[in-house]
Amino acid sequence: MSSKIAIEVKNVIKKFQVYDRPQNRLKQAIYPRFCTLLGLESRAYYQDFPALNNVSFTIKKGETVGIVGRNGSGKSTILQIICGTLSQTSGTVTTNGRIAALLELGSGFNPEFTGRENVYMNAAILGLSRQEIDGRFSDIEAFADIGDFIDQPVKTYSSGMMVRLAFAVSINVEPEILIVDEALAVGDELFQRKCYSRIEEIKKNGATILFVTHSASTIIELCDRAILMDSGECLGAATPKRIISCYQKLLYAADEKKQYVRSSIVESIKSEKNDSDLKLSTDVEHQEQETGGKVKGKNEKLKEDYCKEYFDPNLKPTSTIAYESNGAKITNPRITTIEGKEVNNLVRGRRYNFQYNVTFDSSIENVRFGMLIKTLSGVELGGAASSTPNNCIEHIDICETKEIKFSFDCQLNPGVYFLNAGVMGHVDRAETYLHRLIDIAMFRVIPEVEILSTGIIDFQCTSEVN
Incomplete structure (x- = not known):
């Protein structure tokens, strides 16, 4: 094993002996030995349970x-x-x-x-x-x-x-x-x-x-x-x-x-030969260097461009994962300004809408919707549900379509973020996901010149030096 390796697991199999009845455990301990002494073929009084099957990492x-x-x-x-x-x-x-x-x-x-x-x-x-x-x-x-x-x-x-x-x-x-x-x-x-x-x-x-x-x-x-x-x-x-x-x-x-x-x-x-998130991170950092002004000294242009949210058609997630549909399907996710303009490059401190449509292919009871904002590495920053489980939409008919809108204040510092969307309802009297999309949309908070806040979230802190 290489000196750079701490743990190496190769083709590990682990089987446990499972007995139907307690007395079978005693039989297994005694009978095979007698059969071996008498030259007879013995039988197993247990079943193998494969806890691990050819595990390697x-x-x-x-x-x-x-x-x-x-x-x-x-x-x-x-x-x-x-x-x-x-x-x-x-x-x-x-x-x-x-x-x-x-x-x-x-x-x-x-x-x-x-x-x-x-x-x-x-x-x-x-x-x-x-x-x-x-x-x-x-x-x-x-x-x-x-x-x-x-x-x-x-x-x-x-x-x-x-x-x-x-x-x-x-x-x-x-x-x-x-x-x-x-x-x-x-x-x-x-x-x-x-x-x-x-x-x-x-x-x-x-x-x-x-x-x-x-x-x-x-x-x-x-x-x-x-x-x-x-x-x-x-x-x-x-x-x-x-x-x-x-x-x-x-x-x-x-x-x-x-x-x-x-x-x-x-x-x-x-x-997945090259991790898409890592590639995306590299691409984003490159794009931010190109637009952020720190590498090419374009601070003046950045001052001019700041306060201009816009839509970049190339800013699309490649890490999207969709849950299996279970009576509903989410489509057309987008971020818009309050006026309705679609954007994915946002200005810190402004209010935006995250919208998506849901079409139901079966009649569903007790329906509610949700959204979540995450960092580039997947840390969940926060989200919202459309209602509590006790105050949701009681019934939605088959083939009905709903448009969902979540409004939020962009209090995030410059960087790239991802969005999840989900719809839940009762199936067999238990609440479950009808459809969920992970990393269905992404947005960038536009870099600012001389920004004072640090970290991920801008808490609007003020300072005073006496």
Whole structure:
């Protein structure tokens, strides 16, 4: 394995033995041995359940990679195999560096030991010497922030206190590889922020991070790449934004269409030689340099052009993903000024409309509509729904078409942004997506000269120096 590779998974298969009845487990332990002694052909009293099926991927040193997928897709199983707490049926897993795993937090604690004793025991298991633990104990204690309970038996802890202490131990061993399984939502908001801050610090120090979560925003904000798994198979790896969109499309697909959606996702990821979002980002940066004046010194022209929103026919997303239609279809998405002029280059501080049409090919109850604005990397900035679930349109007839308009103030700083559109209604008495389009439209907020606001959103801050 190359020295630049942190984790290499090759053709991993994991099968679990599933028994129909408890007594079959005993039969499997006894009968085959007797059959072997007597020279008879034995039978299996179990069925193989393929938790992982020929999974392969590679993670480079310093990468942060997220794994997403529906429940039962094999995410936690592959993490346990990488950590060594579970063995694969076949295939190979190679790791390069000290691993700290945040899997079932607190599961390795001895309830009779104090928190302090469990810290030393767990840190030793993770590979730290007594001297190293002594040097880091104060940091671990401060991070867990459980006060005098550190010297009380763990059996007296609440579940939250136990998780905080376990997280504090694992996160402070300076791992070269950090593996996290749904452990980023422990404790209250202050502790969660501390966890994220520590993980960001570990990432900046060059550690490799691999984690599983159902939080799309976490994957997009923290990860360099993402991996999509389903039914024990790795469907592909791509940018977080791309993978999250594919995951959500698969998650909300109707049962009879899931196999088709799954196949289309695999093909789209395989055929994507160069990530379209990265190419788009490069193109956008180039265009902004051409129009922004910083490279060519066109500040005067920019002053003249500013306050002129306009439509650029070449500003079209190439990352659009459409959910399967389930009784409705969204068409004609566009951004307009309040006067009705179609634009996609907007002026900061002005009000605009995001509009689209929805045609219904079946009669639907309890209908409502939505929109969402995202950054280039896919971070969700905010959106709106047309109504609450209790105050929606009670009935829409077949073949009826509705025009939806969302008005918003453009309080975004110069940059490129994407839009989602969706329509929901009741199918079999449960609210579900009738149609949803990811990255269906995009717009640019025109660069300004001498802009004072920073970041993504302009909060209209004022300053005063005394």
